Amino acid sequence: MTDPTPDFVLRPVKFSRLAGRGILLGLTVPQLITASVAVTSIIFSLYFAGAPGLAWTSPVWVTSAAGTWLPVGGRPAILWLPVAGHWFWRSARKQTSYRKRVATPRPTGTLALPGDAAALREWEDPETGAVMIQDPYGQTLTAILEVTHPSFILLDPIEQQRRVTGWGRVLATTCRSGRIARLQVLERTLPDSGSGLAQWWATHGNDDGSWVATTYRELIERAGPAGERHVSTISLSLDLNAAGRSVRAAGGGMKGAAHVLRQEMTTLTSALRTADLKPSTWYPPRQLAAMLRSAYDPGVAVTLERANGVGRVLADAGPVVVEESWDRLRSDTAFHTVLWISEWPRSLVFPGFLAPVLLTGGITRSFSLICDPIRADIAARDIRKKRTGYISDAHQRAKVGQIEDLRQSAEYDDVLQQDADLTAGHGLLRYTGLIALSAPTETELEAAVATIEQAAIQASCETRRLVGQQAQAFTAAALPLGRGI
Secondary structure (H helix, E strand, O other): OOOOHHHHOOOOEOOOOOOOOOOEOOEOHHHHHHHHHHHHHHHHHHHHOHHHHHHHOHHHHHHHHHHHHOEEOOEEHHHHHHHHHHHHHHHHOOOOEEEOOOOOOOOOOEOOOOHHHHHOEEEEOOOOOOEEEEEOOOOEEEEEEEEEOOOOOOOOHHHHHHHHHHHHHHHHHHHHHOOEEEEEEEEEEEEOOOHHHHHHHHHHOOOOOOHHHHHHHHHHHHHHHHOEEEEEEEEEEEEOOOOHHHHHHOOOHHHHHHHHHHHHHHHHHHHHHHOOOEEEEEOOHHHHHHHHHHHHOHHHHHHHHHOOOOOOOHHHOOOOEEEEOOOOEEEOOEEEEEEEEEEOOOOOEOOOOOHHHHOOOOOEEEEEEEEEEEOHHHHHHHHHHHHHHHHHHHHHHHHHOOOOOHHHHHHHHHHHHHHHHHHOOOOEEEEEEEEEEEEOOHHHHHHHHHHHHHHHHHOOOEEEEOOOOHHHHHHHHHOOOOOOO
16 A cells, blocks of 8 residues: 655745846846946947037936846846836825715725726626626626634644645636636734633623622623734635626626625535635625725724624714825724835745745734736736746857856746646746735834845845825735735
């Protein structure tokens, strides 16, 4: 007999590097434009006016050269131009400030959210009671599901690998569908309201009015909010363009789209159960409303959970006030900022490598993993394009005598590995990791950022604070709406 356990031996994994290859010699299109401006101005100045002309035109070619090669925040200066330009344009149009109009009701079926998220629409599925969020611009329809699971860190290595294999099959199911636009895994921390303890006491306790019973009841009421609990949700986004034929076959419109999304919801639920994950019922409007409200105003999370009838209307679940600055966001009673995982581990790591980030206590945090499935034909075409580009760059560097960069060789090896995985029948996904941090004061927020940055270093990850787009990043990182950035 053969031993089946070797297939479930905990194996380390390795992530692909963030591609840094440009169009020519490692330069991107904006860099090539500014470099061309610098070279052209130098040549024309020397040809028509000599050294004095070179001095007169120095502001042009010096600025262009600095924009091409001067690093700012780990990126060439010219690459900051779109971000900064869009930020100043929004600031000039006063789009960085939001005030809820209490006297003016929202249109029926819309969400009371700031920014571009205000265009989202809600649809309550009559068959499942689930709320489905429609993005009319992104052409997606999203449903949210809460998932419970045992602590992964406390499992033995064989059980960990078995669960990792099961989760891989869930992702493979998403890739093979061809109609899924995005899968968002959101793990967030919330102050424990103590409702679980209160329910246990109401069921098993003997509240006879004695001093012992009174003391125990008061202890439960005070100890609950001091704790912390973790909530994990999965958001499934249907690509309405890719599923257009199926939607029309199901009757068209929102009813047809909801029918197709229900099919994908059933498939995902079955795959999650196969992976030993426990899915709950799909989120109804009232549950999503409480989640949106607590994301913008963490201070009311305990009140919302204890009072089931308060703050459960989705049309009023958004923030009251939002003020966006260059590197942070303020809404109601909290300050927020979003970190982007710019580099995943470059060396071999085990599946639980994110434990330092996810298990850091005392911080209100939301970790969002956005998975974008790539169709097999598009992935194959993109891989061929990358391989051709890397080979062409290698020949070009050899002609000019430039030394081969080991980073570029490692990126080319990653492309070859992706090609091998795609040929073997595996699906490819594009991952984006975002961490949204919240705190009641700016000082506490900066302390939380420093703590998470150190935890990310322990997890062999690199984080970068997003700037100029905090409102959009917060919507993608802290809200289970299947939004990208």
